[in-house]
Amino acid sequence: MSDLKTDMATVAQQPVVRPIWRRLIVLLFSLLAAYLFFKAYNLISDIVTAVVISVVLTYVIRPLMLALERQYIPRVASILGIFAIITGLLILLITFIVPILVDEIQGLAMNLQQIDISTQLSKLRVWLDSKYSGLSTIIGIDPELWKQEGPTAELLNQLKGYMSNVLETSGNILSGAFNFVALAIVVPFLTFFMLRDGDSFAKRIIEKVPNRYFEMTLSLTHKVDNTMGDYLRGIFIESLIVGGLSWIFFQIMGLKFALVLGVVAGLLNMIQFFGPMLTYIPVLLVTALTYQPVWAGIFWAIVINLSVQALDNIVLKPVVISRSVNVHPVAVLLTVLVGGKLAGALGMFIAVPVYAIAHTVILDLYSHLKAYRVI
Amino acid sequence: MATEVNEKGSTRVVNTEWLQMSDDSKRSRKETHRILENTPFFTELPKADWRQLETLFHHRQFETNETIFYEGTPGLGMYVILDGKVRILSNKNGRDVEYALLEQGDFFGELSLVEEEHPRSATAVAVSPTRLIGFFRPQLLSLLHTRPKLGVVLMERLARSIAKRLRESNKLLEQHERLED
Numbered sequence: 001m002s003d004l005k006t007d008m009a010t011v012a013q014q015p016v017v018r019p020i021w022r023r024l025i026v027l028l029f030s031l032l033a034a035y036l037f038f039k040a041y042n043l044i045s046d047i048v049t050a051v052v053i054s055v056v057l058t059y060v061i062r063p064l065m066l067a068l069e070r071q072y073i074p075r076v077a078s079i080l081g082i083f084a085i086i087t088g089l090l091i092l093l094i095t096f097i098v099p100i101l102v103d104e105i106q107g108l109a110m111n112l113q114q115i116d117i118s119t120q121l122s123k124l125r126v127w128l129d130s131k132y133s134g135l136s137t138i139i140g141i142d143p144e145l146w147k148q149e150g151p152t153a154e155l156l157n158q159l160k161g162y163m164s165n166v167l168e169t170s171g172n173i174l175s176g177a178f179n180f181v182a183l184a185i186v187v188p189f190l191t192f193f194m195l196r197d198g199d200s201f202a203k204r205i206i207e208k209v210p211n212r213y214f215e216m217t218l219s220l221t222h223k224v225d226n227t228m229g230d231y232l233r234g235i236f237i238e239s240l241i242v243g244g245l246s247w248i249f250f251q252i253m254g255l256k257f258a259l260v261l262g263v264v265a266g267l268l269n270m271i272q273f274f275g276p277m278l279t280y281i282p283v284l285l286v287t288a289l290t291y292q293p294v295w296a297g298i299f300w301a302i303v304i305n306l307s308v309q310a311l312d313n314i315v316l317k318p319v320v321i322s323r324s325v326n327v328h329p330v331a332v333l334l335t336v337l338v339g340g341k342l343a344g345a346l347g348m349f350i351a352v353p354v355y356a357i358a359h360t361v362i363l364d365l366y367s368h369l370k371a372y373r374v375i
Numbered sequence: 376m377a378t379e380v381n382e383k384g385s386t387r388v389v390n391t392e393w394l395q396m397s398d399d400s401k402r403s404r405k406e407t408h409r410i411l412e413n414t415p416f417f418t419e420l421p422k423a424d425w426r427q428l429e430t431l432f433h434h435r436q437f438e439t440n441e442t443i444f445y446e447g448t449p450g451l452g453m454y455v456i457l458d459g460k461v462r463i464l465s466n467k468n469g470r471d472v473e474y475a476l477l478e479q480g481d482f483f484g485e486l487s488l489v490e491e492e493h494p495r496s497a498t499a500v501a502v503s504p505t506r507l508i509g510f511f512r513p514q515l516l517s518l519l520h521t522r523p524k525l526g527v528v529l530m531e532r533l534a535r536s537i538a539k540r541l542r543e544s545n546k547l548l549e550q551h552e553r554l555e556d
Contacts, residue, residue: 066521072423200430211437215444215451215511217434218493222513372448 037342045343050183052350054190058198059232061086065195079195083188097259103258216368223364224357231353235270238316242269242308246279249304253296256290265305269312271348272332273342276309331355404429407508410457413480416510416532417455424525431518433509437501446498450487452511456480459505465497476502488512488533 061082068078202221209217243266250258264282268275283301286364289295332352368374408425411417417428434452435553436441443548446465454461458478463474463483477499487493491512519526 069521070523076418103412203430203433211435211441211443213512214433214435215449218511218513368449372445 018285034338034342038077045346046183048343049346050186050190051362052346053183053187054234055228056236057187057191058194061191061195062229063233075196079192083192095340101259101263104257107257212374213372216374217374219359220364222370227360228353231356239261239266239269241316242266243314245308245311246304249308250283250301253297253300253304254291255287255301257286261286265308271336271345272352273336274348276312278307280305323374387446396481407432407457410480411455411508413457414482416453416482416485416529420525420528423551424522427452427522427525428510429516431510431514433511435507437505437507439501439503441501443499443501443505443507444495446496449492450490450495451481451486451492452487452509453485454499454509455482457506457508459507460502461505462500462502463497463508464500481515485533485536487504488515489530491536 061079064082065075065078068081069075073081206214206218206221243262245260246265247258250261255261261283265279268279271278279303283305284298287297287301288294291301332355335351335355336348339347339349339354341347343350389470406481412419417549420428421440434457435443437459443461444450456477458479461481461483461520466472475483483499484495486496488510515526518529
């Protein structure tokens, strides 16, 4: 009794100790972890990709599984039922949509190679000159430079080559994705076990935690699980809506390769901050090269992109993302850049949730350690 | 390992250690079930609900004089004593006041199931080697999603338990006031 009293009194009188060396050690360990991840990424990138896809699928499928469990359907039966529906949808997708998508991508790549950008550019310039003779002065470009074809055309031709490469590669990836045996086997396998045993596995790990840290660990894992689940489900639904709307609107507009552009818009939307901006590149390029009249096409493509992004920012993001991840825009920008540098597109995608989790863990860990009287 | 001979005379090798562990586990589950059945929270529940609840319980073991939780720290849930004794204390003006000495089948900390990380109103210390079952707020919330009926039943029992404690506190307060008059 007296021990406890002394203990409690001592804890109550303890000042908040934040030694600089402790912060430096944490910083050094974080940098070391990032460096090791960067070094080892090439070796484990396939495994990381499979795990990331499985984790995303687990979080997306989990609410459906729980809804079925609520109807007293056993867990394994629920998971297998959902897998059967997903397999059915994939078969439909492979049969009807993937061939169109692959054709569109390959067609677009061929189109890009055949189209002479400088001719299109000259047409655009002639048209602009006839409509607005002083445009070059208004937008601040030297009239002499405006008349020169060389530098701009060269830049656009480079961009054309780049886009053509990207599209050819994505076409190959899409057409060959289902031959990628490892991913096709490992992802469903991992997802199945994450769904079936995820809870008990987490529980078994938490039960190994010493009594002193037990409630704190349980509370932290609960928060991280919520943050991660809300974010991944949110971004999945958001990207599905953004991609779907873009496809519908491009189709209504009569733009060629609407499906490819919709898929690209949806996928790029998964990358915070940069994704929506990057969407403009393929959309405007395809519009400029395939749509007549060009100016109307560019105008409508921008209007569609802006409208979809406005809807995303005003309606979707506040509902599905902000409630899960409350990260400052500058932090998002830097995090996505670092993620891209460390692990490419996948790194850009997982950067924000990883940052949000680290943010939650570090901030909450410190406050929890204090609140639970560990420090 | 041991060799077992059946009625027909054929023999088979039996892993006795494994059988022992399996028996212990079954006995432990039955014992846990029996103790929890006698608490107002988990009494008279259908078998299917029991199986669901078992996956949500956390088993914890504490040594003599080990603190289970401190007064003022964020509470996450309740504990039921499977074995051992727990002392509930509160610090009043720098002095520890004992509120209760709890035994097998008693439960404590249930207020934390209602309010998220509400500060614990007392300190709980194991008086002897103690085994506890922990049931926490995240699990209760998940239960409300996956098994709403069971979740509501538990919430109702929780409300009853809190109401009972409130009535007891009011009685004590009245007695105290009468004594002062």
